[in-house]
Amino acid sequence: MRPVSYLPLIILLLTFSTFACLQSQANHQPKYKIPIVTHDLSYIPFDPLLDDPNFQICDSTKISSGRNRLQYAAGRNTLRSDIVSRFSPQSAYESFNGYIVIRFLANCKGQTGRYRAASLHLDFSPAQAPSNLEQHAKEVVMGLNNWSRATETNANAEYSKFINLKIKNGKIDHVVL
Amino acid sequence: MARLITWCYKNHWMTLTLLFAPLLLHGQVNCLIYDAASGERIACELSLRAIQYRQGSRNSQLLFDKAIEVGPKFAWAYYEKSVPFFKRGLLAEGVSLINKAIDLEPKNYLYYRAYWYFYNRSYAHCIEDLEELYTVHHESFTNTPGGEMEMRMILAMAYAQSGEVEKGIEWAQHLMDTYKEQPHLKGQYDHHILGVLYYLNNRPLMAAAQLEKQLEVNARLADTHYYLGLINRENTNSTLAQLHFKKAWAKLQGEGGGHSPNIFEGFNVSAQDIEGML
Numbered sequence: 241m242r243p244v245s246y247l248p249l250i251i252l253l254l255t256f257s258t259f260a261c262l263q264s265q266a267n268h269q270p271k272y273k274i275p276i277v278t279h280d281l282s283y284i285p286f287d288p289l290l291d292d293p294n295f296q297i298c299d300s301t302k303i304s305s306g307r308n309r310l311q312y313a314a315g316r317n318t319l320r321s322d323i324v325s326r327f328s329p330q331s332a333y334e335s336f337n338g339y340i341v342i343r344f345l346a347n348c349k350g351q352t353g354r355y356r357a358a359s360l361h362l363d364f365s366p367a368q369a370p371s372n373l374e375q376h377a378k379e380v381v382m383g384l385n386n387w388s389r390a391t392e393t394n395a396n397a398e399y400s401k402f403i404n405l406k407i408k409n410g411k412i413d414h415v416v417l
Numbered sequence: 418m419a420r421l422i423t424w425c426y427k428n429h430w431m432t433l434t435l436l437f438a439p440l441l442l443h444g445q446v447n448c449l450i451y452d453a454a455s456g457e458r459i460a461c462e463l464s465l466r467a468i469q470y471r472q473g474s475r476n477s478q479l480l481f482d483k484a485i486e487v488g489p490k491f492a493w494a495y496y497e498k499s500v501p502f503f504k505r506g507l508l509a510e511g512v513s514l515i516n517k518a519i520d521l522e523p524k525n526y527l528y529y530r531a532y533w534y535f536y537n538r539s540y541a542h543c544i545e546d547l548e549e550l551y552t553v554h555h556e557s558f559t560n561t562p563g564g565e566m567e568m569r570m571i572l573a574m575a576y577a578q579s580g581e582v583e584k585g586i587e588w589a590q591h592l593m594d595t596y597k598e599q600p601h602l603k604g605q606y607d608h609h610i611l612g613v614l615y616y617l618n619n620r621p622l623m624a625a626a627q628l629e630k631q632l633e634v635n636a637r638l639a640d641t642h643y644y645l646g647l648i649n650r651e652n653t654n655s656t657l658a659q660l661h662f663k664k665a666w667a668k669l670q671g672e673g674g675g676h677s678p679n680i681f682e683g684f685n686v687s688a689q690d691i692e693g694m695l
Contacts, residue, residue: 272517274495275510276482281473281501305473305505317687339537341506362539364512402506406538416537416682 271365281305282400284345284354295353297345303398307417310346310399313388320415323405326380332371333410338362340369340377340405346387348396355382370410377405446493460488464497473501492521496529503533524554528568532561536682540575547572558595558602565680566604567592574610578683582618589614605635606678613644613684621648639668639677643686646694662694 279285282303286293297303304310312319339360346352357378359369381403389397404416445468448461467480481498484491495518502511511533518526531546547568550556559568569592576585589611596603612627625648631641646661668675669688677685 271520272495272513274482274485274517275502275507275513277478278475280475281478281505281507301474305501307504317689339508341508343506358509360509363542364508364533364537364539366509400505404506404508404537414538 284343284356284400286354290356291354295345295351296347296349297398298348298396299398303345303400305400309389309397310401311388312384313386316417319384319403319417322384323380323403323415324412326383327405327412328376329411330371330373331410333369333373333407336367336370336373336407336410338367338369338407339364340374340407341402342378342381342405343400343402344381346399346401348398352382352385352387369407373407373410456488457491458488460484460491460494463487464491464494467494468497473505477501490521492518492526495521496526499529508533508537523549524556527554528556528559529562531568532571535571535575538578538683540579543575544572544579547575561680563680565678566606566610567602570604570607570610573614574681574684577614577617582614586611586614586618603634606631606638606680608634609638609641609644610681610684612641616644616648621651624648637668637674637676639665639675639691640681640684640686641665642668643691643694650694659695662691666691666695 280301280303282305283297283300312322314322336359339362341358341360342355343358344352344355355378357374359367359374361367387401389395389399405412406414406416445465446461448458448465451458451461461484463480463484467477467484470477470480478498478501481494484494485498488494495514499511499514499518502508502514512530515526515530515533519530527546527550531543531550534540534543534546550559551569551572556568560566561568561571569588573585573589573592576582576588589607593603593607593611596607608627608631612624612631615621615624615627625645628641628645628648631638642661642665646658646665649655649658649661652658665686666688669677669686669691677687679685
C-alpha cells in the first residue's frame with residue numbers, strides 16, 4: 241500500500257489559515273483612536289485654506305464653550321426654523337442618515353469665523369456625507385448672524401459654539417442645540 | 418444657624434440633593450486601590466492632577482494623554498478626557514475615547530455614551546447601551562451625568578421616542594418599584610416622565626395620577642402643567658385645562674423657579690406649544 245502524503249493537505253491548510261488571518265486584520269477597525277490636541281479644546285486653529293485671515297482670536301486660552309453662552313438673539317426655536325428654512329434638500333443627499341456637526345468661534349470683536357463641519361454616523365463614528373451636503377450645511381450656519389451674548393457681561397468674551405444637524409434620508413430631522 | 422435650618426426646611430429637596438449628590442454622582446477615583454508602582458496608579462495620579470485644570474484646557478489634555486500613555490488600562494482617564502470633547506461638539510473624538518473606557522469597564526461607562534446618544538436623538542444606540550447596562554451587567558442604580566434622574570428613565574424615554582411606549586413604561590415602572598424600599602432615591606422628574614408615557618399610551622387617568630404626584634414632589638416644571646392641561650382639555654374640563662396652561666406659561670417664564678429641563682430632549686414643551694393652548 242502506498243503511504244499517504246499529507247504534505248499537499250498541510251500546505252492547503254496553511255494557505256487558508258494565513259489568508260483568514262490577513263482577512264481578519266483587514267476587517268478589524270479599532271473602535272477608538274486617541275485624539276491628541278495640544279491647544280485648548282474650545283479653540284479652532286487657523287487654516288489658510290479655510291479661514292479668513294482677518295478673523296482673529298484675542299485669547300485662545302479663555303474661550304467659553306457652554307452650550308448656551310452664545311445665543312441666537314431670536315431664540316432657540318427661531319434658530320431651528322431659520323436653519324431648516326435655509327437648508328435645501330437634494331436627491332443626492334437622500335442616502336445619508338447621520339449628523340453634520342458645525343463648530344465655529346465668536347471673537348472679542350463680535351465676529352464669527354473658523355467654521356468647521358464634520359459628518360458622523362448615528363454612533364458618532366466619522367462618516368462621508370454625499371455630494372456637497374457637508375459644505376451646504378456649513379454655509380447655512382455661516383449665513384446666520386444674529387448671535388448675542390445673553391449670559392455674558394464681559395463685552396470682549398469669546399465663544400466656541402456648535403450646532404448638530406441630525407439628518408434623516410437627506411433632510412434635517414432635528415437641530416440639536 | 419436658625420436661618421440655615423429654616424432655609425433647609427423650606428428647600429428640603431435642594432438640601433437632600435446636596436446631601437446625597439456625592440453618593441449619586443460618579444465621583445473621583447481612589448488611586449490607593451492600585452499597586453504603588455503600577456501604570457494604573459501613576460495614570461490615576463496624573464488624571465487627578467489633570468482635573469485640577471480647567472476642563473478641556475491644554476494642561477488638562479496633556480496630563481490625560483500622559484496618563485493614558487503610562488496606564489493604558491486605566492479607564493477613568495479615557496472617560497474624563499472624553500467629557501470636554503462631547504461638550505464642544507467633537508463627538509467623533511469623544512466617542513472614540515469613551516469606547517475605550519467601555520471596553521475596559523463597560524458597567525462603569527456605558528451610561529455616559531448612552532446619555533450622549535439620547536441627547537443627540539440616536540435612540541437605537543442609546544437603547545442598545547442601556548439594555549446592556551441593565552440586563553447584561555445588572556447595574557442597580559446609575560444617574561445621568563448631571564444627576565437629574567436614574568438612567569432607566571432615559572431608557573424609558575428612548576423607547577417612547579422610538580415608538581415603543583409600552584416598553585418605556587415597563588422600564589420606568591421597573592425603576593419606580595425599587596423606590597418602595599429606597600424612597601430616598603426617587604428622582605425629581607420620575608412621576609412626570611411616567612405620566613407623559615401613560616399619556617402617550619392613551620391611559621389618561623393613570624397619566625393624570627402620576628402628573629398630580631409629580632406636583633407633590635416638584636411643581637416647578639412647566640411641562641407637568643402642560644400635560645395636565647392636555648388631559649383636562651380632552652376630558653372637556655376646559656376651565657381646569659386653562660388653569661394648567663396658564664400655570665405652564667408662568668412656569669416657563671420662570672415663576673417660582675419654574676422651567677422646562679433640557680434633559681427631556683424630545684419631550685420638552687415649548688412656548689409655542691403652550692401659546693397654542695391659551
